[in-house]
Amino acid sequence: MIYQDTLQFALQLDEQDTLKSFRNEFLMPKHNGHDAVYLCGNSLGLQPRSAKKYIQDQLNAWEDNAVEGWFMGDEPWLKYHKALLAPLSGILGAKQTEITVMNSLTVNLHLLMVSFYKPTAKRYKILMEAGAFPSDQYAVESQAHFHGFDPKDAIVEVAPRAGETTLRTEDILKSIADNANELALVLFSGINYYTGQFFDLEAIAKAGHAIGAVVGFDLAHAAGNVPLKLHEWDADFACWCSYKYMNSGPGGISGIFVHEKHFGDKSLNRFAGWWGYRRDKQFLMAPGFEPENGAEGWNVSTSPILLMALHKASLDIFEKAGGLQALRAKSETLTGYLEYLIGEVNKKYGEEVYSIITPADKTQRGCQLSIVCRRDAKAIFNYLAANDVVGDWREPDVIRLSPVPLYNSYADVYQAAESLFKALDAVK
Numbered sequence: 034m035i036y037q038d039t040l041q042f043a044l045q046l047d048e049q050d051t052l053k054s055f056r057n058e059f060l061m062p063k064h065n066g067h068d069a070v071y072l073c074g075n076s077l078g079l080q081p082r083s084a085k086k087y088i089q090d091q092l093n094a095w096e097d098n099a100v101e102g103w104f105m106g107d108e109p110w111l112k113y114h115k116a117l118l119a120p121l122s123g124i125l126g127a128k129q130t131e132i133t134v135m136n137s138l139t140v141n142l143h144l145l146m147v148s149f150y151k152p153t154a155k156r157y158k159i160l161m162e163a164g165a166f167p168s169d170q171y172a173v174e175s176q177a178h179f180h181g182f183d184p185k186d187a188i189v190e191v192a193p194r195a196g197e198t199t200l201r202t203e204d205i206l207k208s209i210a211d212n213a214n215e216l217a218l219v220l221f222s223g224i225n226y227y228t229g230q231f232f233d234l235e236a237i238a239k240a241g242h243a244i245g246a247v248v249g250f251d252l253a254h255a256a257g258n259v260p261l262k263l264h265e266w267d268a269d270f271a272c273w274c275s276y277k278y279m280n281s282g283p284g285g286i287s288g289i290f291v292h293e294k295h296f297g298d299k300s301l302n303r304f305a306g307w308w309g310y311r312r313d314k315q316f317l318m319a320p321g322f323e324p325e326n327g328a329e330g331w332n333v334s335t336s337p338i339l340l341m342a343l344h345k346a347s348l349d350i351f352e353k354a355g356g357l358q359a360l361r362a363k364s365e366t367l368t369g370y371l372e373y374l375i376g377e378v379n380k381k382y383g384e385e386v387y388s389i390i391t392p393a394d395k396t397q398r399g400c401q402l403s404i405v406c407r408r409d410a411k412a413i414f415n416y417l418a419a420n421d422v423v424g425d426w427r428e429p430d431v432i433r434l435s436p437v438p439l440y441n442s443y444a445d446v447y448q449a450a451e452s453l454f455k456a457l458d459a460v461k
């Protein structure tokens with residue numbers, strides 16, 4: 034698309050946008066008494082307008098049925114999670130049996146490593162990207178300790194080349210091959226939270242399997258953002274959170290994927306609980322854990338119905354919007370427009386004051402652009418905030434802006450770029 038640097042052009046794109054009505058399904062936060070330009074869906078997705086009703090329905094069911102709500106009413110809680118599986122299977126590219134929802138993300142990462150990180154004296158290393166999300170780093174470190182290894186030795190990080198900010202796929206694959214005999218696990222994020230780089234997960238899975246390692250993904254920034262094909266790509270396991278691009282509320286319920294090829298594997302360790310027990314015999318309360326077939330066998334605790342209701346409110350909107358393929362088409366144009374406008378700001382200013390470190394290749398990114406500010410970065414960020422543009426700040430000099438196709442408009446993007454330009458005057 035040939036973009037233009039005018040508000041009129043942005044409004045024209047909004048007019049033609051077949052997904053434009055979905056903005057109205059979400060509640061825009063207020064800034065100075067009017068709607069903010071919210072470009073922070075990478076951190077916390079917006080509240081669906083319907084969320085209160087979904088919660089209220091479950092509060093009503095609790096009021097009316099109390100404990101019998103597990104079995105009766107319009108949506109018996111025992112089966113409530115089942116309604117989430119169809120939309121999630123589309124978003125993750127997985128069979129419904131390969132997915133379940135439970136706990137929160139870091140907890141799930143630990144539980145999955147209990148099953149899938151099975152180090153031996155010789156094959157004990159974990160390969161991950163340098164600069165992974167801190168919680169993942171802490172989780173992996175503590176898992177290495179737990180198994181009696183020194184994290185400094187057990188964790189292999191793949192870093193960008195000198196002078197580069199993102200990873201080359203060839204370097205990831207080479208690092209896997211270089212550690213062929215020692216890697217127990219390859220654990221990568223789908224999209225790096227800092228740079229916004231979307232990794233070639235299929236190639237990583239293939240390379241990891243070729244040397245005999247298990248391959249898992251943390252999809253916190255990828256789920257609901259970019260199309261995924263976990264089953265086809267042959268990931269062993271994956272986990273994600275629902276409160277970023279899946280708009281399911283702060284601390285919302287997380288989800289996991291376990292490839293069906295592992296369902297019958299009795300050698301996998303699990304930290305089990307009664308909610309992962311065979312559903313047909315769950316309430317016989319018999320001794321001896323027998324897992325439900327499929328990812329559900331990893332469930333531990335009683336379904337948090339209110340969190341699931343919030344998740345359902347949002348997933349139903351994804352379904353109405355036609356799923357991720359439809360959203361992705363708009364996302365590419367929308368983020369492409371922000372990229373173009375930032376280029377125009379640099380031109381008007383006469384130098385590259387804003388450098389985008391997110392890959393320019395659309396197949397290597399989702400909604401997010403990470404922008405290094407070459408002037409007083411913090412002051413620029415504060416200017417944006419004071420002028421109703423909500424992005425987020427990463428030390429030392431990065432602003433992340435993420436136009437989300439479900440609720441952001443081209444006019445939002447235009448306004449953000451205008452503020453980036455005006456900020457330069459303000460901080461001179």
Ligand SMILES: *Cc1c(COP(=O)(O)O)cnc(C)c1O
Nearest residue numbers: 137138139166168226251253274
């Ligand atoms: C957001 C995010 C988390 C957060 O984990 P919680 O357990 O939900 O706090 C973890 N890992 C990655 C990669 C993230 O992007």
